[in-house]
Amino acid sequence: MRQVVKVPLKSNSVKDIKNGYPLLVKDAIKDSEVVMQEGNLLYLVDLNGAFIGTGYYGKQNKGIGWVLTRKEKEEIDVSFFERKIREAVEKRDRFFASEDTNAFRVFNGEGDGVGGITIDFFNGFYMVSWYSEGIYSFRKDIYQALNEVVDALGIYEKLRFDTNGQYLDQDDFVSGQKGEFPLVIKENGMNYFVDLNDGAMTGIFLDQRNVRKALRDKYAKGKTVLNTFSYTGAFSVAAILGGAAKTTSVDLAKRSLPKTLEQFSANGINFESQDIKVMNVFDYFRYEERHGLKFDIVVLDPPSFARTKKMTFSTAKDYPKFIKDTLKITNDDGLIIASTNNASFNMKKFKSFIDKAFKEMNVGYKILEEHQLPEDFAVPHNFPEFNYLKVLFIKVRK
Incomplete structure (x- = not known):
């Protein structure tokens, strides 16, 4: 009890x-x-x-x-979680019916009525992410409820809370059929490889789906594109499939190279015509500036906080400087896609960072598009602070 x-x-x-x-x-x-x-x-x-x-x-x-x-008589049991999951699944009917996208969020924590848990769909497989030991204690009831609602090929999980090493040796597989990874998924007709059984990450951030589509469909054709903090190169794939002249992907993680090559191969992209750099993004910026190299489009999607031996970076205090450094390697009339998932400030504050940077550089700009979380990443009604993603497409006017 x-x-x-x-x-x-x-x-x-x-x-x-x-x-x-x-x-x-x-x-x-x-x-x-x-x-x-x-x-x-x-x-x-x-x-x-x-x-x-x-x-x-x-x-x-x-x-x-x-x-x-907020109902005093409502029991928190399997039936409760089943109702919540069923309501969430029904709201995503159009995603389940899509022919060109088969990876999306099925249950988004507090936006679907149970904070601390998310459920993602990857081409027949489900991945449950747990954000506290408290919600994880409901694991048995929630998995029973999930299996009542969906017909999963297999279920995997990610523990995103401090476990003091308790679960370090635990396989991410939960039940059903084990997947053969990397698993190919479709997003707006683009192919991406994911791995649901390889640590904290899967290989793609689903909340950037609409941003990648906009880059591919509207802006990439004939352009040189720099993808910073590129992870597995998902933005680079979108740019190339949109007709980009060339992409450069930069990330400090050593595994970013093979993972990016993997994403290219999923789409039949000739990797030899693209650049992939395994190095610190900030060092790369200085290298490009010294050599006078510039890009038509720069994608900025840094972590909220990063630390190296030489420096620390926080989007809450360093984003204006980051934009200023970016302007030095962006062509006249170029495009900066500035993104952050830092929930500690809102879109208005984020825009103030952009404005500060451009004014200090004496450069004009126009915001062409702004994005926040896509439809499947439901947020609580009337509480925009839970809509953590902020993305701006910024036209540079030097």
Whole structure:
């Protein structure tokens, strides 16, 4: 029997949760002496003891837990999770019916009613990502619910919380049929290889699907393209298939080279006509500037935080400088695709970073497009702060 803990909330948190806010922030609890353990169900009440909602305790970077229901009599059991998953699957009907895309998000945490968990679909296989020990304690019920709703070829999982080494030797396979990896998936008619059983990453970030399509369909033809923090070269593939004259992919990870070659091969691309650099992006920028080399399009999708022996980089404080460095290697009338998944600031703040950089460089610009999370990455209604992705297509006017 799962332990239920009665938790009184501060007045401002009571108001937020009544208005639909799904997250339990760290300072939401009135009584700091309340003892909670990962996976405890939380009976949330106001200062008068009146019921506000039921949630669970699970620490992750966003807070200490999530609200699951605001109905006092609703049980948190297999049937609860089955309803949530079924509703989410039905909302993605058009994705399941698509002939040119077979990889997308099926369940997006708080946007689909259960924070701390995501479920992705990869050409018949499902991958469940767990973001706290608390939600992971519901693993048995959630997998039972998932199997009631979908007919999966196989299920894999990723543990994205601190396990103190407990699961380091665990295979990511959960049930069903084991996949043969790399597995080819389709995204807007483009082929990508993924591996669901190879550490934290799969080989592609599904939330950038619309951005890759826009690059391919509208901007790449005849252009030279620099893809920074290129990972497995997904943006490079989109650019080449859009008719780019040449792409250069740069990433510090040694495995980025074979992984990018793999993505090229999935699309019949001659890798010898493209450049792939395994090196620090910031060092590469300096190299290009010294040699006077420039590109028509530069894709910027850095991690929120990065550290090397020589420097640290944070999108929250260093993005303006990053844009300024990019301008030095971008052709006149070129295009910068600036992206960040840092949830600590919103699109308005991100645009202010862009504006600051261009003004300091005395260069004009025009924002041609802006993107946030695609439709399958559902976010809670009226709470845009959960829409973490921010992408701007910026036309340079030197």
